[in-house]
Amino acid sequence: MEDRGTEGVIRVQRRLLTLEAAHGARAVVPALRDAVRRVPELAREPASLRGQDRDLLAALAELCEVIGWLLFDAGLHGPARRANARALALADLCGDRWTGRLVLLNHSMLQTHTGRPRAALETASRVRGPRPLPPRIDALVLIRRAHATALLGGHREAAELIGRARGRFLDGVSRHDPPWAWWLDGTELLGHEGWVLARLRHWDRAIPLLQAAATAPGGPAYRDLFGAELLSALAGAGAWRDAEELLVDLADRAAHTGSARTVESLAATALRLRRRAAAPASLRDGAAHLLEVLSARERPPAARP
Template sequence: MTTFGRELRRLMVERGVGVRALSRRVPCNPGYLSKLRQDQQTPSDAMARRLEAALDAEGSLVPLTEPSSARRRGERPVDLFGVDLPDVNGRPVDAAYVESIRETSQALVRLDTVHGGNDVLPLALRAFRVANRKLGSGAYERPIERDLIAATGEIAEVAAWLAFDADRQEVSRQVIHEALMLSRAAGDRDMELFELTHMAMQSVHLHRPAEAVRLTADVVDGRRPSPRVTALFDIRRGRALAQLGDKRRALDALGRARATLKDGITAADSPWTWWITDAEVLWHTGMAHAELGEWGAAVPLLRETADRRAAYQRARYNDLVHLLNALVHVADWREAEPVLGEVAAQVGEVGSTRTANLLARTVGRIARTDAPSTVAAISDEVQRRLHQDLSRQASPRLL
């Protein structure tokens, strides 16, 4: 009988892929992957599908997961957001638990990509608290300690991003510092760099540009990481320099980032850099012009970004709100009206309080101008819908 591990080994040999190379593609922990190859662990269906995709072998592994056999052996149950399910027989958590944390992180990212951070944030904080509690209590098998620390740091980073998008900035700052501490303790340099870019991003958002420059200086000017990670630090530095009024250096940094991304993803790049695209740099360049007071220069860049990301509702909604803000600043009502109409139709569909707050400020600005009656009417409707949407959102104590 062909087992999951035997088929996985066959596929890896056939494709000429080793454990570490495959673990980077999935991504997952190499130690956990080794256990799967030896049939010492039973993977979830989600993990089997990711391995199939990485090995270009659709349909080869999922049928062999045999979840019932795991239950017969008494292994700890894992579900998508249930990393705090009670351990069977009270055993310390193991490598499968670590993998469940990583799968939860990826599921949270997928949900955020579609729905925004508001509704997903409580799930992320819950998952982080549970994993952190296991780590703090020592309720884990000693060989997995480093992997558990790393996975907990990773899910903390996801929670910090979601808090940022939900405009819970104090929560985001608290969690990202915990994430950084964990990733450093695990020796996870890739995740540590990601967390530093988050901190720089938040510093820019809170208009603390000198802080953002300090956060990026050591990486950009000193020991350089992989090209795409360096590009992201250049993006953060460019935005900060624009806030400081240093146009030349700001646009130089953003130009370097855009040139770097033209080379595509290389083997040296971290797996989390997949989302750093040319459109992302274009958007930040538009925002840099806005921060320099050059709203007219920002408009075409923000419009192009929104067009490029038309297939992604959440991203396009955010892009359109920033474009609308720029159009209102230059009083281009003819262009603003259709953008405002599209935004109005999506209020409440994307749960990003950060974007909703900008939209509220923008329609408030419209109300103080001599905008045409058609624009003013749509703006009033947006304001009404925003009020309804925000009034429905409870503000629970998250931490």
């Protein structure tokens, strides 16, 4: 069965987002193949769609953006890059600059995650245009730049960038914000601020921010990542008792974590703790148990939308 036309494409996008909200990105991977079957335009080269209805092209661009994001959070980086490229091409065809900017912000995050911080900075710089960005979007650009700069060793600059991001966020909502800007809320900002500071090993400042983000009620499934980064920060700071309490809680939930990024962060921290001679034996044992839980997870089949 195919979902044709703009409304059909929007229905497919909503189904994917509903599934992700309930079960996480990894659970959505099989549904992505179904999306390609339902929306035949996804199998065509974007250039071949030139001249199609603008609303349809815009809906396709948004759907590809969502697919790219889901593939990234599911740990399928190659397919995510291809989906992002398709989304950008479709957004260019219909002149949808805001969807194009969101794709660039997502792609910058993917590049940082895969160890390409210089490329991430270049991608983030493409979000800006001839007119000033609204505060929330400017804050997102600064967040992306802060993460990449921290990886490059620019400690002072990264701290300054994340501080500027908070300032821009506090400038408030603008009537020029695109519809997707809603997800940059106070919790998201806290999490990224703490994460950047943890990259800089500023444990005293990072840990309370990550704690606040990780324990905030509600929110999308991918925010479990802030809990994983909190565990990493506690391990880095040598806060063994707090790390052990959090590890027990995270191990109980790890088997159901839908974000591959969260799984990767938890596994990396658990490996470090197992080898950390200064860590208490009970914490090292807990880390070994967490690794067993994570290794028992069934990996989803590869997707090629």
